[in-house]
Amino acid sequence: xTVLTPLPDAPARLxxxxxxxxxxxxxxxxxxxxxxxxxxxxxxxxxVGAGQAGLVLARGLRRRGIDDVVxxxxxxxxxxxxxxxxxxxxxLRTPKDIAWPTWGTPAVSPRAWFEAVYGTAAWEQIEYFPTxxxxxxxxxxxxxxxxxxxxxxxxxxxxxxxxxxxxxLEGPDxxxxxxxxxxxxxxxxxxxxxxxxxxxxxxLPADRVRHTHDDIDxxxxxxxxxxxxxAGTGAFDNAAxxxxxxxxxxxxxxxxxxxxxxxxxxxxxxxxxxxxxxxxTDAQKWAFNxxxxxxxxxxxxxxxxxxxxxxxxxxLTSSPWQRVAWTGSDIAVTTPHGIHHYDVVFAATxxxxxxxxxxxxxxxxxxxxxxxxxxxxxxAAQNPGLAAFPYLDDDFGLVDRAGGEALSRxxxxxxxxxxxxxxxxxxxxxxxxxxxxxxxxLSRRLFARDSASLLAEYLAYDVPVGVQIGRRAxxxxxxxxxxxxxxx
Numbered sequence: 154x155t156v157l158t159p160l161p162d163a164p165a166r167l168x169x170x171x172x173x174x175x176x177x178x179x180x181x182x183x184x185x186x187x188x189x190x191x192x193x194x195x196x197x198x199x200x201v202g203a204g205q206a207g208l209v210l211a212r213g214l215r216r217r218g219i220d221d222v223v224x225x226x227x228x229x230x231x232x233x234x235x236x237x238x239x240x241x242x243x244x245l246r247t248p249k250d251i252a253w254p255t256w257g258t259p260a261v262s263p264r265a266w267f268e269a270v271y272g273t274a275a276w277e278q279i280e281y282f283p284t285x286x287x288x289x290x291x292x293x294x295x296x297x298x299x300x301x302x303x304x305x306x307x308x309x310x311x312x313x314x315x316x317x318x319x320x321x322l323e324g325p326d327x328x329x330x331x332x333x334x335x336x337x338x339x340x341x342x343x344x345x346x347x348x349x350x351x352x353x354x355x356x357l358p359a360d361r362v363r364h365t366h367d368d369i370d371x372x373x374x375x376x377x378x379x380x381x382x383x384a385g386t387g388a389f390d391n392a393a394x395x396x397x398x399x400x401x402x403x404x405x406x407x408x409x410x411x412x413x414x415x416x417x418x419x420x421x422x423x424x425x426x427x428x429x430x431x432x433x434t435d436a437q438k439w440a441f442n443x444x445x446x447x448x449x450x451x452x453x454x455x456x457x458x459x460x461x462x463x464x465x466x467x468x469l470t471s472s473p474w475q476r477v478a479w480t481g482s483d484i485a486v487t488t489p490h491g492i493h494h495y496d497v498v499f500a501a502t503x504x505x506x507x508x509x510x511x512x513x514x515x516x517x518x519x520x521x522x523x524x525x526x527x528x529x530x531x532x533a534a535q536n537p538g539l540a541a542f543p544y545l546d547d548d549f550g551l552v553d554r555a556g557g558e559a560l561s562r563x564x565x566x567x568x569x570x571x572x573x574x575x576x577x578x579x580x581x582x583x584x585x586x587x588x589x590x591x592x593x594x595l596s597r598r599l600f601a602r603d604s605a606s607l608l609a610e611y612l613a614y615d616v617p618v619g620v621q622i623g624r625r626a627x628x629x630x631x632x633x634x635x636x637x638x639x640x641x
Contacts, residue, residue: 157271157463158159159270160272160285161622163269171260172506175259178503180205187218188607189219189220190461192520195328195332195333195334196336197219197220197595198214198219198222198223198334198599199224199331199333200224200225201337202224202339203295203300204225204226204235204341204582206567207224208298210339210401211300211566217592217593219231219595225308226306230304230474231304236291238288238366238368241391241393241394242284242455243283243459244280244583246281247266249276249282249304251581254584254589261286261294266289266290266293267286301612305324307357309323309512310512310516311514311516311563313517313557318559320497335560335563335595335598335599336520336565337564337591338513338565339566340511341567341579341604342504343568344511345507345543345565345569346504346511347504347505348364348366349503351500351502354382354477355451357498358479361484361497362497362498363498364392365501371395371400374394375398375399375400376399376494378402378494378497380401380484381406381499381596382474382498382502383405383406383407383500384405384406384618386502387500390460392466402465402467403465405467405603406503407468407470407471408497410471411470412457412593413449414451415449415451417448419444427578427582428578428586428590430575430577431590438572442571442572442576443535444621445576446536446539447607473488475487477498483495494553504568506542506543508521512562517551520557521560522551523543523552524542524543524544525541525572528546543569545573546561546573548595549574549590549591550563551563551565560624563600566578566587570587574590
């Protein structure tokens with residue numbers, strides 16, 4: 154793992170970068186006059202989630218003159234996103250030079266920040282952005298964008314009314330209600346459901362089962378035997394983390410015969426797809442995602458090397474878990490290759506889409522259209538997990554099966570957009586397309602909401618610009634300086 158050290162003059166370099174960012178913002182003519190804000194206590198947009206997707210969108214809305222946007226996050230201040238919790242990798246999985254939505258201000262790009270803090274030479278040496286540096290960049294991005302985040306605040310319900318959407322909130326100071334015309338759920342990979350734990354693990358003692366997204370006390374696992382079901386990058390990062398904290402042994406089990414060697418995500422990272430995925434037909438979107446699930450992607454090389462650095466690590470292929478039983482003292486896992494005994498097991502089995510599992514969506518989940526309702530039974534049977542994803546409109550909004558409008562103002566700028574708007578729309582490689590598209594959609598819909606009052610304002614506009622008829626007035630001639638006579 155490469156250890157990065159900030160340059161001695163990093164604070165001064167960042168100060169210069171911030172001045173340059175302000176200058177570029179002025180040059181690009183953003184931050185024009187605000188034209189929509191809170192009205193009668195109703196905010197135009199509330200963004201739930203202050204990670205990369207929520208922050209980028211908030212900045213983009215401001216650049217479009219949309220003010221009074223509230224950004225909430227369930228995590229404590231400075232801990233938004235997965236980077237200080239279950240993202241246990243040393244580097245991001247995306248190449249460092251991926252496009253970033255700067256909204257006309259290149260100085261707020263990840264590369265500009267990295268070079269200011271660590272230098273150009275360090276940028277040339279890395280292949281992937283270090284995770285700790287990425288968290289540092291996002292905190293700086295929030296500060297330099299002057300985005301206020303309401304931390305440690307949970308949305309316990311979203312209730313549509315005849316007018317706005319009402320958000321029930323719970324935070325350190327108690328409970329309260331916030332009303333908004335649009336709500337954007339920038340809530341990451343679990344934003345449309347929750348952690349998937351296979352049923353064969355349900356009967357084990359709860360303290361013996363972990364999901365790789367859990368808040369895990371790895372120090373408490375020292376000396377224990379750990380079995381991991383699933384072989385994505387997260388499985389190897391969690392295996393390495395456990396071994397680094399003294400676990401006796403860790404086995405990663407994969408049902409496939411071999412690790413995939415092709416990553417479809419690398420193909421996806423081009424502007425044509427990122428910007429235009431939504432123009433696929435429903436049949437094309439379904440085929441795209443069924444194929445993606447079937448071929449999957451390999452774990453990252455760094456994660457593999459990190460785990461394999463330990464002699465007490467094993468990677469077992471063609472090893473699905475056929476039976477799991479609690480013996481009274483440990484866990485017996487039966488595979489085609491025999492029985493393995495573990496003290497603790499991890500489920501590296503991703504997430505499941507289920508809107509009803511999200512407190513903020515529980516009241517509307519039954520009314521939202523799912524992909525299963527847009528597919529033939531034969532197509533849905535190809536992948537029931539994908540069929541459970543929400544079917545979204547072109548503005549990332551939920552679709553009401555009864556034809557109502559309110560649900561379309563709940564925008565899934567999270568993993569729930571996977572099939573409807575593209576796997577990358579809310580992730581780092583796709584933010585340049587997804588955030589731009591959603592910001593434009595919100596601007597368009599808010600304008601439509603206010604079109605009558607905006608037209609009335611225009612028709613009543615009568616501020617003179619001070620036009621004068623006739624020749625331009627000439628400035629008075631400058632008086633010649635008076636000579637001072639010398640005395641001799």
